[in-house]
Amino acid sequence: MSVPAIKVENLGKQYILNHLSKERYTNLRDVIARRAKSIFSSDPKASSSKEEFWALQDISFELEPGARLGIIGRNGAGKSTLLKILSRITEPTNGRVTIEGRVASLLEVGTGFHPELSGRENIYLNGSILGMDKAEIRKKFDEIVAFAEVERFLDTPVKRYSSGMYVRLAFAVAAHLEPEILIVDEVLAVGDAAFQKKCLGKMRDVSGQGRTVIFVSHNMEAVQKLCTTGLLLHKGKLVTLGPIEQVTRKYMEGSDTGTALYDIPVPENKEKEYGFVHRIQVEDEKGNPVPEIPVGANWQIRVLFRLNRVTPSFVAGLGLVSYLDFPIRTSWSQPADTNAGEYEVLFKNDDLMLVSGQYKLVIGLSAEGKTFQYINELVTLSISEISTLTHNERIVNQESGLILNPMNITITPLK
Amino acid sequence: MPSRIIIEHGSKSKSYWKDIWNYRGLLYFLAWRDVLVRYKQTSIGIIWSLLRPLMTIAVMWFIGWLFGSHVPEGVPRILVVCAATLPWSFFSSAFSDASNSLLVNSNLLSKVYFPRLLIPISSVLVCLIDFLISFAILLFLLVVFRFNPGWKICFLPLFLGLAFMIAMGTGLFIAALNVKFRDFRYIVPFIVQFGLYVSPVAFSSDYIFKHKSIPEAVKFIYAMNPMVGVIDGFRWCILGNSMSIYIPGFITSIVISVLSLILGVWYFRKTEKSFADVI
Structure with missing residues (x-):
């Protein structure tokens, strides 16, 4: 038996929800004021009410190289958090993930695209952000352009692109990555049907070469077409892991x-x-x-x-x-x-x-x-x-x- | 054999610096992006890189001339001003750009993995490129005034390196703080403005150090500003014998620069894992 491409053990991610400050970021003034208050109050917890929230809890699974995993669940089930941990953007609170090989993640279409830059420039920029080196991008440049169907607009700033062209270009760059593991979040929701089909085909090719694909989508049809294994999350917990048809059916029926x-x-x-x-x-x-x-x-x-x-x-x-x-x-x-x-x-x-x-x-x-x-x-x-x-x-x-x-x-x- | 990645809470990557080296391509592209974007849709484009420092030099020269600040014998005032304005502009832009760099690139932080240190480094690099372009102004002035700086100009990279360290260290520290406390976004412009008044840009350090009526304690506090060492160093390298370096002040500068770099990198590494969660 081969070494699993991804091994996840008891993974958990906790967020602390601070009910005192509604702002997304803290103000230095507030922190100082609160510290000052807590000096005088006997109960240190009196001034702030913190709530622990587990976005993910006790997730364990293994994936063989070449597997295609579809992660499904309702909004807030923890899908995005799991992807963020797997792609090393955020750190888990407990548990461990072991990944064999290079990971490329596509959590958003066109991350790092700069509106002022031309299509050509953005291919290089986005490629390098996603982890390709210059030689690799140059080698695949023509392929990317052909896939995205933007030949005529290569030197136009992408701010003038239609949203369809923008998405096509962004996906084309990501699709030509050659990582051992490809992580894709709900990005196909945009783009027309024909292009979606093309993307799914491309992703299937990727896994045909022995690469592992992890895919999140609300589109059950797309998940079923692409993935072989499914993982159902509900409120941060793993509900089912198994063949994709079984998992999607379980999801459709509703967990309770x-x-x-x-x-x-x-x-x-x-x-x-x-x-x-x-x-x-x-x-x-x-x-x-x-x-x-x-x-x-x-x-x-x-x-x-x-x-x-x-x-x-x-x-x-x-x-x-x-x-x-x-x-x-x-x-x-x-x-x-x-x-x-x-x-x-x-x-x-x-x-x-x-x-x-x-x-x-x-x-x-x-x-x-x-x-x-x-x-x-x-x-x-x-x-x-x-x-x-x-x-x-x-x-x-x-x-x-x-x-x-x-x-x-x-x-x-x-x- | 592909590399193995282990993700755990609090895991310290042993290959932290190696990772950054492996991602040097991205560093290049980030800097390249900022340079490209800067003058897009401007009609004179790259000329702004020369025009901006020129305007600053002109203003500083005018202020110095207006107040009749001391200039050594046989040295054109414009050279004295230029030798100080260039490193100061480099520091102030590098410091403020690095401080804001994480916020500006917050979408990258929350969507892709790469060594976080690359973002502030690349913004300092962009400012370094600007500095090198504006350096042409100084060379041009040296030729026009037929002023020969002599062998001391070889030490210039040393002082540039010192400025780089200060900008990097303070920039990293503020950038990391900025993620959690946006207050620093408003403090940074103030620090830069204040720094301009306490650094010898519009005046000369000789005035402070050689003035008998200024108490030693004040001189020491003045020398604590690491940019004093950098700017005096620049003038010493470029203007030659007519300028002297105040050695204790210079050593203080070096010590503080090194300390700021260590503190900056330490605090950045300590907090960078939570950037994506708080930004």
Whole structure:
């Protein structure tokens, strides 16, 4: 058995959150003032409240040379911290990492690019920042330019580049590194589909030459295409390590189904009112409770309730409110006189495509136009960044607006 | 056989200085970038490298002339001013650029690994390049005034090295502090301005050292400023016999420069591992 390319043992990273100063950096004045205060106060901890926060805890794994590892997890799971430790930007609090060979990391597209410099100059600058020497860059220069498709603009300052050209050039430089280990953070989110494909291909070639690739992305499709092994992080801890399909499935399902099911406390005056809701479920279109719905997928809300007596003109309603308290949509059932008993109402969404984010659900029951139960600020619908949309992923962000439903668009040549 | 990297908390790299040597290519490119970028989109470009020190020299000459500061017999005032302005400009720009260098390059610090020391070193190097360009002004003046500095000019690199050490040491120290305490960003311009008044740029050290009514203690405090040694040294090298070096002051300068370099490097190494977390 060969020596692992990367060996991570009990890795942990702790940050101290200082609740006193909200600024990102400290002021000398504050430090002096605090020191002065603490001289006079008996309890040294009285003047500042520090909270320890573990961004990563007890991470251990090994990677064989040539492995392609995909690291996945929600925002704040510790993916970036792990990459930063592996690329030696920040130091772990405990644990140890042993790496065999040269590491090149691409945590951001175009790190060190200078807007005033031309494409040619930036290739040299960025290459050397990423760890190439001058001879190496010169040797690969033509290849990089061809890959980035910027031949005509080589002597134009990159500040005049379109964002697509900029990204292409930046990735092209990084793709031509020849390190033993290549670390890539979410950088493919930018750039068009064709170029993304080209990048993934290039990264696969890299690992074909026996190099190890570590890749972080929210794009499950890209991760599945590129990686063989997956590592799922949740709140700084390693959840699963294994074949990529297994790990992505685990991630999609959500690590706990708790947030999909809401048990509603029975109101005190339950006998007086017509009835009450006791359970709400967020489900995928097949009826499985899920905590997060992928962008573009259908979902449904199931509400279980009881009616104590015959309810005239009974209506069940569902409201959808954005996280900034902006009402998006309300739907309600046809008024109908309804007998006492246990019921469920199913609100199926198969037309509205919402952008990823958190939404509040409002559920109301009414009789004869009067609401007798109103559930607000309790149930959340999360639309995750994982996408089922294949074509227009890159436009799916908050700037695209809340609603992503495609219009009926036709382009007709005029004669 | 590829190299093995071990990442651990508090691990001290045994190959710290070797690493920096291995990354010398990046040092070159960082300096190259700063030089290239400096005069982009200016119409006269590199001429600014000459124009800026020329303007400073002109102002210093005018002030010296206005207040009638002492100039030795047979030496043009402009040469006395120039011999002091060039090393002072080098020090002040190198010191302030190095102090701010980490903040200016914060995106690099938080996204890529390389020996952190390279950033302040490269900004001092850029200022050194500026110094060498502006040195042409001095050579030109020497020719115009047919002034022969003699063999002593061979010692010039020694004093330049001393200035380099001072700028590097103080620059590293402030740069590392600046990451955590941005207050230093505002203190640096003040230090530079204050330094100009207590260094013999617009006047001559002879005036202080040879003046009988100035107490010894004041002379000693004056000599504690390491730039006094550097500037006196420059004048001694360039203007020849008409200038003398005050030896105790000169030794103080050397000791303080070495100390500042040691302190700067020590503090920088002590704090550099947390740069990415706090910047």
